[in-house]
Amino acid sequence: MAEVLGTFEQAVLLEVLRLRDEAYGRAILKAVQERLERELAAGAVHATLERLESKGLLSSRLGPGTDIRAGRARRFYRVQPAGVRSLNDARRTFNNIWRGIKWPVTARESL
Protein backbone atom coordinates (compact mmCIF):
# COMPACT_ATOMS: atom_id res chain seq x y z
CA MET A 1 0.00 0.00 0.00
CA ALA A 2 1.26 3.48 -0.84
CA GLU A 3 2.38 5.93 1.84
CA VAL A 4 -0.49 7.92 3.40
CA LEU A 5 0.14 11.62 2.79
CA GLY A 6 -0.80 14.61 4.91
CA THR A 7 -2.22 17.75 3.27
CA PHE A 8 1.07 19.65 3.51
CA GLU A 9 2.99 16.71 2.06
CA GLN A 10 0.55 16.59 -0.85
CA ALA A 11 1.01 20.33 -1.45
CA VAL A 12 4.80 19.94 -1.52
CA LEU A 13 4.75 16.85 -3.78
CA LEU A 14 2.34 18.50 -6.22
CA GLU A 15 4.51 21.63 -6.47
CA VAL A 16 7.55 19.44 -7.18
CA LEU A 17 5.51 17.86 -10.02
CA ARG A 18 4.42 21.27 -11.35
CA LEU A 19 7.90 22.81 -11.21
CA ARG A 20 9.46 19.86 -13.10
CA ASP A 21 13.16 20.65 -13.71
CA GLU A 22 13.01 23.83 -11.64
CA ALA A 23 11.95 22.11 -8.40
CA TYR A 24 14.55 23.23 -5.86
CA GLY A 25 14.08 24.33 -2.25
CA ARG A 26 13.35 28.03 -2.62
CA ALA A 27 11.18 27.63 -5.75
CA ILE A 28 9.13 24.96 -3.93
CA LEU A 29 8.81 27.21 -0.87
CA LYS A 30 7.47 30.11 -2.97
CA ALA A 31 5.11 27.88 -4.94
CA VAL A 32 3.66 26.22 -1.82
CA GLN A 33 3.24 29.62 -0.12
CA GLU A 34 1.35 30.95 -3.14
CA ARG A 35 -0.80 27.84 -3.40
CA LEU A 36 -1.71 27.81 0.30
CA GLU A 37 -1.93 31.62 0.43
CA ARG A 38 0.06 31.95 3.64
CA GLU A 39 3.64 32.56 4.73
CA LEU A 40 5.52 29.42 5.72
CA ALA A 41 8.74 28.79 7.60
CA ALA A 42 11.33 27.71 5.05
CA GLY A 43 12.33 25.00 7.52
CA ALA A 44 8.84 23.45 7.36
CA VAL A 45 9.21 22.93 3.61
CA HIS A 46 12.80 21.70 3.90
CA ALA A 47 11.83 19.26 6.66
CA THR A 48 8.94 17.94 4.55
CA LEU A 49 11.19 17.50 1.50
CA GLU A 50 13.68 15.61 3.66
CA ARG A 51 10.94 13.37 5.08
CA LEU A 52 9.46 12.65 1.63
CA GLU A 53 12.90 11.79 0.33
CA SER A 54 13.59 9.46 3.26
CA LYS A 55 10.27 7.68 2.49
CA GLY A 56 11.39 7.19 -1.11
CA LEU A 57 8.68 9.45 -2.58
CA LEU A 58 11.21 11.99 -3.85
CA SER A 59 14.78 11.85 -5.08
CA SER A 60 17.25 14.72 -5.19
CA ARG A 61 20.38 15.82 -6.95
CA LEU A 62 22.67 18.79 -6.48
CA GLY A 63 22.78 21.56 -9.08
CA PRO A 64 24.91 24.66 -9.51
CA GLY A 65 24.41 27.80 -7.43
CA THR A 66 23.74 31.32 -8.69
CA ASP A 67 25.16 34.74 -7.76
CA ILE A 68 22.07 35.73 -5.80
CA ARG A 69 22.68 32.79 -3.46
CA ALA A 70 26.41 33.45 -3.25
CA GLY A 71 27.16 30.47 -5.47
CA ARG A 72 25.69 27.97 -3.00
CA ALA A 73 24.46 24.74 -4.57
CA ARG A 74 20.76 24.03 -5.14
CA ARG A 75 19.10 20.71 -4.37
CA PHE A 76 16.66 19.74 -7.13
CA TYR A 77 13.86 17.28 -6.39
CA ARG A 78 11.97 14.81 -8.54
CA VAL A 79 8.87 12.79 -7.71
CA GLN A 80 9.50 9.04 -7.70
CA PRO A 81 6.98 6.37 -8.79
CA ALA A 82 6.13 5.71 -5.12
CA GLY A 83 5.34 9.42 -4.78
CA VAL A 84 3.02 9.32 -7.80
CA ARG A 85 1.23 6.28 -6.32
CA SER A 86 0.81 8.07 -2.99
CA LEU A 87 -0.60 11.17 -4.69
CA ASN A 88 -3.08 9.07 -6.68
CA ASP A 89 -4.16 7.24 -3.51
CA ALA A 90 -4.59 10.55 -1.69
CA ARG A 91 -6.74 11.93 -4.51
CA ARG A 92 -8.85 8.74 -4.64
CA THR A 93 -9.44 8.91 -0.89
CA PHE A 94 -10.36 12.60 -1.15
CA ASN A 95 -12.85 11.90 -3.95
CA ASN A 96 -14.40 9.02 -1.99
CA ILE A 97 -14.83 11.16 1.10
CA TRP A 98 -16.58 13.92 -0.87
CA ARG A 99 -18.71 11.67 -3.11
CA GLY A 100 -22.39 12.71 -3.00
CA ILE A 101 -21.70 16.02 -1.24
CA LYS A 102 -22.20 19.29 -3.12
CA TRP A 103 -19.47 21.86 -2.63
CA PRO A 104 -19.51 24.35 -0.96
CA VAL A 105 -21.31 22.65 1.92
CA THR A 106 -24.16 24.79 3.27
CA ALA A 107 -25.74 24.91 6.71
CA ARG A 108 -28.93 23.32 5.25
CA GLU A 109 -27.04 20.10 4.57
CA SER A 110 -26.02 19.76 8.23
CA LEU A 111 -29.68 19.75 9.35
Add this chain to the structure above:
Amino acid sequence: MKMPHSDARPPRWAEAMLRLLLKPDDRETVSGDLLEEYRETIVPARGRGANYWYFRQVAWYLLRASWQWGALMGAALVFRYLLDTLVPPSDYRMRAAVLSWTILVVCMLASFRVAWRTRSIRAGVLASTAAATIAAVVSIVGAAILLAIWHEPATLEEWRRSGGIDEALVDVPLKLIGFGITLGILGGALGKGVTSRVTLGGERVRR
Protein backbone atom coordinates in the same frame (compact mmCIF):
# COMPACT_ATOMS: atom_id res chain seq x y z
CA MET B 1 25.33 54.48 -0.27
CA LYS B 2 22.35 52.13 -0.47
CA MET B 3 23.30 48.46 -0.75
CA PRO B 4 21.78 46.64 -3.76
CA HIS B 5 19.51 43.78 -2.71
CA SER B 6 21.79 41.24 -4.39
CA ASP B 7 24.55 42.20 -1.92
CA ALA B 8 22.36 42.34 1.18
CA ARG B 9 23.39 39.85 3.85
CA PRO B 10 21.64 38.61 6.94
CA PRO B 11 23.58 39.01 10.23
CA ARG B 12 26.66 36.80 10.25
CA TRP B 13 25.85 35.23 13.61
CA ALA B 14 22.38 34.20 12.39
CA GLU B 15 23.83 32.60 9.26
CA ALA B 16 26.48 30.84 11.36
CA MET B 17 23.82 29.52 13.75
CA LEU B 18 21.69 28.28 10.85
CA ARG B 19 24.59 26.44 9.25
CA LEU B 20 25.48 24.93 12.61
CA LEU B 21 21.98 23.47 13.01
CA LEU B 22 21.90 21.90 9.54
CA LYS B 23 23.22 18.52 8.48
CA PRO B 24 26.48 18.82 6.53
CA ASP B 25 24.66 17.72 3.34
CA ASP B 26 22.16 20.57 3.68
CA ARG B 27 24.40 23.44 4.79
CA GLU B 28 25.02 24.86 1.32
CA THR B 29 21.63 24.16 -0.22
CA VAL B 30 19.36 25.27 2.65
CA SER B 31 21.40 28.36 3.58
CA GLY B 32 21.49 29.18 -0.16
CA ASP B 33 17.68 28.90 -0.40
CA LEU B 34 17.24 31.23 2.56
CA LEU B 35 19.79 33.73 1.23
CA GLU B 36 18.08 33.76 -2.17
CA GLU B 37 14.64 34.32 -0.62
CA TYR B 38 16.10 36.99 1.69
CA ARG B 39 17.69 38.92 -1.17
CA GLU B 40 15.04 38.50 -3.86
CA THR B 41 11.82 38.71 -1.89
CA ILE B 42 12.23 39.73 1.74
CA VAL B 43 14.69 42.66 1.56
CA PRO B 44 12.83 44.42 -1.31
CA ALA B 45 9.53 43.97 0.52
CA ARG B 46 10.52 44.61 4.14
CA GLY B 47 13.80 46.54 4.13
CA ARG B 48 15.31 46.49 7.62
CA GLY B 49 12.60 44.08 8.80
CA ALA B 50 14.21 41.43 6.60
CA ASN B 51 16.64 40.53 9.38
CA TYR B 52 13.72 39.79 11.68
CA TRP B 53 12.39 37.37 9.04
CA TYR B 54 15.79 35.69 8.90
CA PHE B 55 15.95 35.36 12.73
CA ARG B 56 12.55 33.67 12.68
CA GLN B 57 13.73 31.15 10.09
CA VAL B 58 16.79 30.31 12.21
CA ALA B 59 14.66 30.15 15.38
CA TRP B 60 12.43 27.58 13.63
CA TYR B 61 15.43 25.27 13.18
CA LEU B 62 16.57 25.81 16.78
CA LEU B 63 13.09 25.14 18.17
CA ARG B 64 12.72 22.06 15.99
CA ALA B 65 15.92 20.68 17.52
CA SER B 66 15.00 21.47 21.11
CA TRP B 67 11.32 22.00 21.93
CA GLN B 68 10.37 18.36 22.59
CA TRP B 69 13.26 17.93 25.01
CA GLY B 70 12.53 21.25 26.70
CA ALA B 71 8.84 20.40 27.04
CA LEU B 72 9.75 16.98 28.49
CA MET B 73 12.06 18.49 31.13
CA GLY B 74 9.56 21.25 31.90
CA ALA B 75 6.77 18.69 32.31
CA ALA B 76 8.97 16.60 34.65
CA LEU B 77 9.65 19.67 36.80
CA VAL B 78 6.02 20.76 36.96
CA PHE B 79 4.96 17.16 37.75
CA ARG B 80 7.46 17.14 40.62
CA TYR B 81 6.10 20.45 41.97
CA LEU B 82 2.56 19.10 41.69
CA LEU B 83 3.48 15.87 43.47
CA ASP B 84 5.29 17.76 46.24
CA THR B 85 2.25 20.03 46.63
CA LEU B 86 -0.40 17.31 46.71
CA VAL B 87 1.54 14.38 48.21
CA PRO B 88 4.41 15.84 50.25
CA PRO B 89 6.89 13.11 51.26
CA SER B 90 8.81 12.93 54.54
CA ASP B 91 12.08 12.85 52.61
CA TYR B 92 12.54 14.69 49.29
CA ARG B 93 15.87 13.09 48.35
CA MET B 94 14.44 10.24 46.26
CA ARG B 95 12.27 12.59 44.16
CA ALA B 96 15.15 15.05 43.79
CA ALA B 97 17.44 12.25 42.57
CA VAL B 98 14.88 10.97 40.02
CA LEU B 99 14.30 14.50 38.69
CA SER B 100 18.03 15.27 38.48
CA TRP B 101 18.71 12.08 36.53
CA THR B 102 15.77 12.76 34.22
CA ILE B 103 17.13 16.23 33.41
CA LEU B 104 20.65 14.89 32.99
CA VAL B 105 19.54 12.18 30.56
CA VAL B 106 17.19 14.44 28.55
CA CYS B 107 19.82 17.23 28.20
CA MET B 108 22.38 14.71 27.02
CA LEU B 109 19.95 13.08 24.58
CA ALA B 110 19.01 16.48 23.11
CA SER B 111 22.65 17.33 22.58
CA PHE B 112 23.63 13.85 21.40
CA ARG B 113 20.90 13.71 18.76
CA VAL B 114 21.70 17.10 17.26
CA ALA B 115 25.47 16.54 17.36
CA TRP B 116 24.92 13.16 15.70
CA ARG B 117 22.88 14.73 12.88
CA THR B 118 25.05 17.77 12.34
CA ARG B 119 28.46 16.33 13.32
CA SER B 120 28.96 19.42 15.46
CA ILE B 121 29.48 19.58 19.22
CA ARG B 122 28.54 23.27 19.20
CA ALA B 123 25.19 22.46 17.60
CA GLY B 124 24.59 19.91 20.37
CA VAL B 125 25.38 22.49 23.05
CA LEU B 126 23.07 25.01 21.35
CA ALA B 127 20.17 22.52 21.25
CA SER B 128 20.69 21.39 24.84
CA THR B 129 20.90 24.99 26.09
CA ALA B 130 17.77 25.94 24.16
CA ALA B 131 15.95 22.88 25.57
CA ALA B 132 17.03 23.81 29.12
CA THR B 133 15.84 27.40 28.57
CA ILE B 134 12.44 26.16 27.38
CA ALA B 135 12.26 23.88 30.45
CA ALA B 136 13.19 26.83 32.70
CA VAL B 137 10.33 28.92 31.28
CA VAL B 138 7.87 26.01 31.62
CA SER B 139 9.08 25.45 35.19
CA ILE B 140 8.60 29.11 36.19
CA VAL B 141 5.13 29.31 34.62
CA GLY B 142 4.15 25.91 36.08
CA ALA B 143 5.32 26.82 39.60
CA ALA B 144 3.52 30.17 39.41
CA ILE B 145 0.26 28.50 38.32
CA LEU B 146 0.50 25.88 41.09
CA LEU B 147 1.14 28.60 43.67
CA ALA B 148 -1.80 30.61 42.35
CA ILE B 149 -4.07 27.58 42.84
CA TRP B 150 -2.69 26.20 46.12
CA HIS B 151 -1.37 28.97 48.36
CA GLU B 152 -2.76 28.16 51.81
CA PRO B 153 -0.21 28.32 54.69
CA ALA B 154 0.19 24.53 54.99
CA THR B 155 1.08 24.19 51.26
CA LEU B 156 3.47 27.16 51.40
CA GLU B 157 5.15 25.51 54.38
CA GLU B 158 5.60 22.30 52.34
CA TRP B 159 7.13 24.37 49.51
CA ARG B 160 9.54 25.94 52.02
CA ARG B 161 10.46 22.49 53.35
CA SER B 162 11.17 21.18 49.82
CA GLY B 163 13.55 24.03 48.99
CA GLY B 164 11.44 27.15 48.92
CA ILE B 165 9.62 29.23 46.34
CA ASP B 166 12.86 31.01 45.39
CA GLU B 167 14.33 27.68 44.41
CA ALA B 168 11.44 26.92 42.05
CA LEU B 169 11.28 30.37 40.49
CA VAL B 170 14.98 31.34 40.35
CA ASP B 171 17.52 28.69 41.40
CA VAL B 172 16.15 25.76 39.40
CA PRO B 173 15.76 27.73 36.12
CA LEU B 174 19.30 29.15 36.42
CA LYS B 175 20.77 25.76 37.30
CA LEU B 176 18.89 24.20 34.38
CA ILE B 177 20.58 26.52 31.89
CA GLY B 178 23.95 25.70 33.46
CA PHE B 179 23.17 21.99 33.16
CA GLY B 180 22.10 22.55 29.55
CA ILE B 181 25.48 24.01 28.63
CA THR B 182 27.60 21.52 30.60
CA LEU B 183 25.68 18.39 29.64
CA GLY B 184 25.38 19.70 26.11
CA ILE B 185 29.16 19.61 25.76
CA LEU B 186 29.23 16.03 27.03
CA GLY B 187 26.30 14.80 24.91
CA GLY B 188 27.61 16.70 21.90
CA ALA B 189 31.06 15.14 22.20
CA LEU B 190 29.44 11.69 22.45
CA GLY B 191 27.17 12.37 19.47
CA LYS B 192 29.99 13.61 17.31
CA GLY B 193 32.21 10.73 18.43
CA VAL B 194 29.59 8.16 17.47
CA THR B 195 28.81 9.76 14.10
CA SER B 196 32.48 9.83 13.13
CA ARG B 197 32.56 6.04 13.55
CA VAL B 198 29.26 5.14 11.93
CA THR B 199 29.78 4.14 8.34
CA LEU B 200 27.71 2.13 5.92
CA GLY B 201 29.58 0.32 3.16
CA GLY B 202 32.50 2.70 3.57
CA GLU B 203 30.25 5.78 3.29
CA ARG B 204 28.79 7.89 6.04
CA VAL B 205 25.12 7.23 6.76
CA ARG B 206 22.92 10.04 5.41
CA ARG B 207 20.61 11.04 8.27
